Amino acid sequence: DNQNRDQWGSKIGLILAMAGNAVGLGNFWRFPYIAATNGGGAFMIPYFFALIVIGLPTMLVEWTIGRYGGAHGHGTVGPMVYIQAKKAISPKKAIILGSVCGAIGFGVTVLVNSYYTHIIGWSLGYAVNSLTGGYVGVDSGAFFVNYVTDPKNLIFWIIGLASLGWAVMKGVSEGIEAWAKVMMPAIYVFGIILAVRAVTLGAPVNPDWSSMKGLNFVWNPDLSQLTSASIVTATGQIFFTLSLGMGIICNYASYLQPDEDIVTASVATVALNEFAEVILAGTSVIPISYAFLGPEGIKGSIGLAFMALPNVFTTMAGGRIFGAVWFFLLFFAGFTSAIAMYNYLVALLEEELGVQRKKGALLIFVLYLIVGAPIAAEGIITGEANLIYFTEVDNWIGNYLLIVLGLLEVITLAWLVRDDGLVEMNKGGLWHVPKWFYKLFHQFLTPICIIVFLGIFTRDYWIAGNFKITPSYINGIEYMAPWVNAARLVVVVVLIIGFIQTHRAIKRK
Ligand code: PHE
Numbered sequence: 001d002n003q004n005r006d007q008w009g010s011k012i013g014l015i016l017a018m019a020g021n022a023v024g025l026g027n028f029w030r031f032p033y034i035a036a037t038n039g040g041g042a043f044m045i046p047y048f049f050a051l052i053v054i055g056l057p058t059m060l061v062e063w064t065i066g067r068y069g070g071a072h073g074h075g076t077v078g079p080m081v082y083i084q085a086k087k088a089i090s091p092k093k094a095i096i097l098g099s100v101c102g103a104i105g106f107g108v109t110v111l112v113n114s115y116y117t118h119i120i121g122w123s124l125g126y127a128v129n130s131l132t133g134g135y136v137g138v139d140s141g142a143f144f145v146n147y148v149t150d151p152k153n154l155i156f157w158i159i160g161l162a163s164l165g166w167a168v169m170k171g172v173s174e175g176i177e178a179w180a181k182v183m184m185p186a187i188y189v190f191g192i193i194l195a196v197r198a199v200t201l202g203a204p205v206n207p208d209w210s211s212m213k214g215l216n217f218v219w220n221p222d223l224s225q226l227t228s229a230s231i232v233t234a235t236g237q238i239f240f241t242l243s244l245g246m247g248i249i250c251n252y253a254s255y256l257q258p259d260e261d262i263v264t265a266s267v268a269t270v271a272l273n274e275f276a277e278v279i280l281a282g283t284s285v286i287p288i289s290y291a292f293l294g295p296e297g298i299k300g301s302i303g304l305a306f307m308a309l310p311n312v313f314t315t316m317a318g319g320r321i322f323g324a325v326w327f328f329l330l331f332f333a334g335f336t337s338a339i340a341m342y343n344y345l346v347a348l349l350e351e352e353l354g355v356q357r358k359k360g361a362l363l364i365f366v367l368y369l370i371v372g373a374p375i376a377a378e379g380i381i382t383g384e385a386n387l388i389y390f391t392e393v394d395n396w397i398g399n400y401l402l403i404v405l406g407l408l409e410v411i412t413l414a415w416l417v418r419d420d421g422l423v424e425m426n427k428g429g430l431w432h433v434p435k436w437f438y439k440l441f442h443q444f445l446t447p448i449c450i451i452v453f454l455g456i457f458t459r460d461y462w463i464a465g466n467f468k469i470t471p472s473y474i475n476g477i478e479y480m481a482p483w484v485n486a487a488r489l490v491v492v493v494v495l496i497i498g499f500i501q502t503h504r505a506i507k508r509k
């Protein structure tokens with residue numbers, strides 16, 4: 001039943017599309033501020049641990065269930081998990097498991113875009129402002145507040161969304177793959193230009209803040225900074241950056257030939273993503289910010305990419321060009337990842353509800369306008385850039401939803417399907433995942449570590465009082481509470497819709 005499914009056009013196109021899926025705002029916007037906030041080098045220890053013990057094994061699982069699902073006519077994670085699970089457990093239980101997975105896949109690909117597409121829009125807007133000198137000589141914090149509170153700037157968001165819709169409409173090989181072939185090489189070239197600029201920057205502001213010291217901050221761990229919160233955050237970042245726990249890797253893998261080498265391809269995807277994150281972002285964004293902001297100033301927030309870096313570009317020689325290079329890089333990175341989420345939902349409409357691709361792309365465009373509305377509104381209504389709704393949605397996704405879906409996928413393959421899961425993974429592979437690896441990681445360390453980390457996070461969050469109706473981190477700023485609660489309500493509603501929809505789709509098949 002996979003006769004009419006679209007397929008990747010070429011091997012290099014497939015790898016670039018997968019890398020495009022993984023390499024995103026997570027690498028260049030999320031990683032630098034998260035690493036800096038969690039102690040720099042001290043963060044890198046749990047980060048690499050999570051990469052090897054959780055990230056790589058989960059990546060292999062997603063390719064495996066994705067390729068198998070595609071061969072059986074499925075492009076979404078709910079039915080994919082269902083057809084694996086029903087090999088081992090009763091159809092009733094398998095439907096529940098599949099529906100929970102489908103609910104999270106749907107939930108994340110909808111919810112991430114309540115903010116992700118806005119950052120894509122900001123990147124485009126900031127790229128234009130870099131070229132025209134729009135933020136030169138303006139305090140970059142004030143510029144950012146003005147930017148997000150001015151409704152005119154929503155035009156960049158809409159241009160971004162429309163371009164995404166147009167690309168997805170063209171299909172897998174002619175749309176997604178074609179864009180990835182142009183944008184991915186550009187991302188690496190731009191990243192290298194910025195990294196070279198960063199290490200040759202010296203100490204322009206304070207003799208103690210050289211960019212080399214900034215590099216040292218990332219690579220020289222100060223173990224006193226290592227906390228249980230940073231361990232959990234590192235795991236969340238690994239899921240986010242590798243696009244795991246949302247179904248979009250499974251979806252891309254569903255367009256593979258049945259004997260495509262997925263072992264090599266998943267390792268290549270992880271390597272390309274980590275090069276962009278640790279080497280390029282770690283050697284450009286962090287040292288540049290450090291050189292201009294110092295060790296305290298770099299502990300930025302969500303705004304590091306937009307508030308700290310423009311400051312840097314206005315004072316740097318050739319700043320307009322470097323600014324444009326940086327923001328176009330962000331735009332391309334975000335675009336090639338958002339395409340994957342967009343395509344997931346279009347595939348869902350196509351395969352589970354019988355909506356044709358063109359119409360589906362249009363419907364998702366409208367859906368993304370709706371789910372993105374609260375963030376547009378928060379800036380405009382409050383006149384501030386606290387982005388509370390945004391932060392709340394990102395917290396639940398990054399710390400819970402992705403991790404829970406990843407856990408369920410690993411459990412399905414490694415604990416339910418067991419040894420046949422490894423056979424399926426190795427089918428067509430140039431080299432094979434050894435049995436000891438599957439036993440040690442997939443069947444033991446990976447799921448156990450995820451469960452332990454989920455427990456730690458829940459405990460920390462509970463102790464911090466963040467489960468309360470007015471969470472502690474609001475610090476008595478009253479108008480923020482409704483935005484937090486609105487975000488939570490939307491998360492719950494989207495998950496329920498996803499569950500019901502997936503449940504019906506699986507039953508119908
Ligand atoms: N992995 C991508 C990134 O690093 C994109 C992504 C993140 C996609 C979260 C979906 C959800 O930005």
Ligand code: NA
Nearest residue numbers: 022023024241
């Ligand atoms: Na990434």
